[in-house]
Amino acid sequence: MSKDRSHMEVLRELLESQMLVVLGTHHDGEPYTSLVGFAATEDLKHLLFATGKATRKRANLVADARASMLVDNRTNCAADFTEASAATAVGVVEEVSEAERSEFDRIFLAKHPHLESFVHSPSCVRLRLGVSVYMVVTHFQHVIELHID
Amino acid sequence: MQLIVGLDQIGDDDGGRVGGKAVALAALQRTGHPVPRSFCLTTDAYDLFVEKGSLRAIIHQELGRKSFDDMRWEEIWDVALRIRNRFLRTPVPVEIVEAVEARLGQDLRDTALAVRSSAPGEDSAGASFAGLHESFVGVRGGAAVIEAIRGVWASLWSDRALLYRRELGIDVDTSSMAVVIQELIDGEVSGIVFGVHPTDPELAVVESVYGLNQGLVDGTIEPDRWTLDVATGRIISHTPPGERRRLVVRDSQTTVEDVPPDTANSPPLDAEGLAEVFEAVRAAGALFGAPQDVEWTMADGRLVLLQSRPVTTSTAVEGDKRAWYLSLTRSLDNLRGLRERVERELLPAMDREAAEIALRDLTALDAEQLADEIEHRRAAHDRWVDIYWRDFIPLAHGIRLFGQFYNEVMRPEDPYEFMELLVATPMLSVRRNRALSRIASKVRGDSELCAGLAAGEPGSAEFKRELEEFEHEFGDAVYADQQCFGDRARLVRLVLALAAAPETAEAASASDREQRTADFIEHVEEDRRDLAREVLDIGRASYQIRDDDNIHLARLEALVLDAVEDGRHRLRDRHEDDHLEIDLEGLVQALRHPNLVVEPKPAQAPPAVEEGFRAKPRQLIGQPAGPGVATAPARVIDDVADLFEFQAGEVLVCDAVDPNMTFVVPMASAVVERRGGMLIHGAIIAREYGLPCVTGVPDVTALIATGDRIAVDGYLGIVTVL
Numbered sequence: 001m002s003k004d005r006s007h008m009e010v011l012r013e014l015l016e017s018q019m020l021v022v023l024g025t026h027h028d029g030e031p032y033t034s035l036v037g038f039a040a041t042e043d044l045k046h047l048l049f050a051t052g053k054a055t056r057k058r059a060n061l062v063a064d065a066r067a068s069m070l071v072d073n074r075t076n077c078a079a080d081f082t083e084a085s086a087a088t089a090v091g092v093v094e095e096v097s098e099a100e101r102s103e104f105d106r107i108f109l110a111k112h113p114h115l116e117s118f119v120h121s122p123s124c125v126r127l128r129l130g131v132s133v134y135m136v137v138t139h140f141q142h143v144i145e146l147h148i149d
Numbered sequence: 150m151q152l153i154v155g156l157d158q159i160g161d162d163d164g165g166r167v168g169g170k171a172v173a174l175a176a177l178q179r180t181g182h183p184v185p186r187s188f189c190l191t192t193d194a195y196d197l198f199v200e201k202g203s204l205r206a207i208i209h210q211e212l213g214r215k216s217f218d219d220m221r222w223e224e225i226w227d228v229a230l231r232i233r234n235r236f237l238r239t240p241v242p243v244e245i246v247e248a249v250e251a252r253l254g255q256d257l258r259d260t261a262l263a264v265r266s267s268a269p270g271e272d273s274a275g276a277s278f279a280g281l282h283e284s285f286v287g288v289r290g291g292a293a294v295i296e297a298i299r300g301v302w303a304s305l306w307s308d309r310a311l312l313y314r315r316e317l318g319i320d321v322d323t324s325s326m327a328v329v330i331q332e333l334i335d336g337e338v339s340g341i342v343f344g345v346h347p348t349d350p351e352l353a354v355v356e357s358v359y360g361l362n363q364g365l366v367d368g369t370i371e372p373d374r375w376t377l378d379v380a381t382g383r384i385i386s387h388t389p390p391g392e393r394r395r396l397v398v399r400d401s402q403t404t405v406e407d408v409p410p411d412t413a414n415s416p417p418l419d420a421e422g423l424a425e426v427f428e429a430v431r432a433a434g435a436l437f438g439a440p441q442d443v444e445w446t447m448a449d450g451r452l453v454l455l456q457s458r459p460v461t462t463s464t465a466v467e468g469d470k471r472a473w474y475l476s477l478t479r480s481l482d483n484l485r486g487l488r489e490r491v492e493r494e495l496l497p498a499m500d501r502e503a504a505e506i507a508l509r510d511l512t513a514l515d516a517e518q519l520a521d522e523i524e525h526r527r528a529a530h531d532r533w534v535d536i537y538w539r540d541f542i543p544l545a546h547g548i549r550l551f552g553q554f555y556n557e558v559m560r561p562e563d564p565y566e567f568m569e570l571l572v573a574t575p576m577l578s579v580r581r582n583r584a585l586s587r588i589a590s591k592v593r594g595d596s597e598l599c600a601g602l603a604a605g606e607p608g609s610a611e612f613k614r615e616l617e618e619f620e621h622e623f624g625d626a627v628y629a630d631q632q633c634f635g636d637r638a639r640l641v642r643l644v645l646a647l648a649a650a651p652e653t654a655e656a657a658s659a660s661d662r663e664q665r666t667a668d669f670i671e672h673v674e675e676d677r678r679d680l681a682r683e684v685l686d687i688g689r690a691s692y693q694i695r696d697d698d699n700i701h702l703a704r705l706e707a708l709v710l711d712a713v714e715d716g717r718h719r720l721r722d723r724h725e726d727d728h729l730e731i732d733l734e735g736l737v738q739a740l741r742h743p744n745l746v747v748e749p750k751p752a753q754a755p756p757a758v759e760e761g762f763r764a765k766p767r768q769l770i771g772q773p774a775g776p777g778v779a780t781a782p783a784r785v786i787d788d789v790a791d792l793f794e795f796q797a798g799e800v801l802v803c804d805a806v807d808p809n810m811t812f813v814v815p816m817a818s819a820v821v822e823r824r825g826g827m828l829i830h831g832a833i834i835a836r837e838y839g840l841p842c843v844t845g846v847p848d849v850t851a852l853i854a855t856g857d858r859i860a861v862d863g864y865l866g867i868v869t870v871l
Contacts, residue, residue, distance in 0.1 A: 082213020
């Protein structure tokens, strides 16, 4: 077996260490990306984030809930091409229900305590990406898909 | 930025910019020891070179293709080769060229020079790694010095240095290399003196050769060796070499020659010379505050110190095979002798032994005798496996030696271009494939024979005779401890599969090869063409033997398996079915003791699977080992039976291609394997058939399944699962 770290370990470390992801949405085929703060649930099956109700990404997600998220640990140097890892999550975004809000806040605000007032604002909506597959990239081009059963 | 400094400008604290070797030489000169005229190209020059050539990003890319811990020594060779090629193709900044030319013009313009590595940290106490980086001797003229400097810089990333990367603290962003350029002293006698024996503090050691000591340092020339009492210098022992030879400079080339007969019977040092050398190492030890290992030479009776560094004790750890890997790097002279030995003595001896064993009739043996025979055959096989590692594997370095020579002359964009001059050698595996192809071709053209064979008929007398001739000429092949053709039906099945597949041809042609050879020779300076031809010849012999030796060895292994199979049959006849799963030792015991119950060894549990997640490969990165692209279903080879399921057009995916299983390669559209490197069999055979090939893909046989449709990119070393 390879002595390299497993892709699951790489994924968990990325999701735990990084504060922001690039969220990919679209509207009528117009692609759109935005940077959002996020947190992963313990089982890594959901990625939580929050946004203003009036934002373009929110409008896009209302029109089509399919979305992707890119998380990576690059440091903007030459070594990134081989040493940085990245993961793309693909899935469907849904609004967090009233009953699940306290669990969302527990996980999300533990990572981003400074966003408490933002999350609690009436103009903010709590969302979660239900991940169907992660594509984990190491060594620049080594790609393993981790499908969630 | 100071590119060049003289020894008189170097202080004890300058190791970071001039390296340990230059600091030591400067200290020796300051304290009145004779050293060659020298100057130092600082690490600023290396930094400028890699910065202007964007080489750090390249090195990162090469070192980061996969986890270093997953790389085999062959892959580390490749990484070093690719980095070296980039260094060779990157222009040296004009300010460095001008500074070197100007300094040479002062007093070293028409002098033969030595260009030596001086890596910061390399020779610090406790971390002395002699010979990991390169030195060049007999260099003459500005252009040649610049090329030698390039070679020294590249050797910061040599395979040898990369093996010791942790101990050397190699870091792409911070490691650097200084270079010492010094007058080559054409000494009559040279050597190394150790102020203290690396493993016995009571002794000092002097090694000495006639001529230059580069031959002693790289192991080409065996020295006279003395041990001395460390306190008094009294001679304790003297061990002469088997033969006294010497390395000398002739027409700017170093060459090994016999020592003239009038001196060949005398050791290079007399008692007075030994005392002088011993005194020098004592003085160096006092100067640096630790026992030293000093390289020296004597010219016109005058002792000159070439370099000094701390003696380090051997730190070999059990299981650390790096010293063996280092021993694989051989000089041309060494390879010349090794080739002679392998071709003329070892391979014929191995074949003779296999032929003798094959004559023994197993059916005439009782159970006890069969147990003896199994052990005898296994011992013979094991003995040849040891010889394989000791003599055959190091010979493969001839391929790399030629590659290095070719790349230095041609500076090709593709660092593996030199392989085009090695292909189309008459390898046994290719000859075996041709023989199979001829038989298959006849079957293809004879529908009646083809239908009969498919229906399980034995075929015509002529067909049977051809199969027998094939078996006789090539013997059985063994893969994954199993015989391939032990069962005639399998061979017939393979012939039918080959007959059903479109006829394929070897891509490598002798005429292309000769055209490339002529082009290469034309690029070599006239006075080095004989050398170029010889290096190429050694490269071709290494290339062929690299593949053939496995087939020779498999003949012996097949004979072990024959006897083992016979033993299993006998146990089966005794209805001791439980014994069928036991290993060789258990089988021997069961044959010797009919009532003994031997427990089969437990199977290893498969690795655990992540709960809730299903891993699926999408794109796997390896190393490009054969140019081209192909998209086709995969055939993963786990054991011999998989080979006989192979369908024309599939991609051969396996842990490690072995010349014994390459009979399916003519049917394959591409080759992918876990084991990495350009010298491995998969890469060699893929080049013969012009197939895309990717090697060094970690866990590939676990990640890809038979039937998966995959795209193989042999240019970039990528396998994509579609």
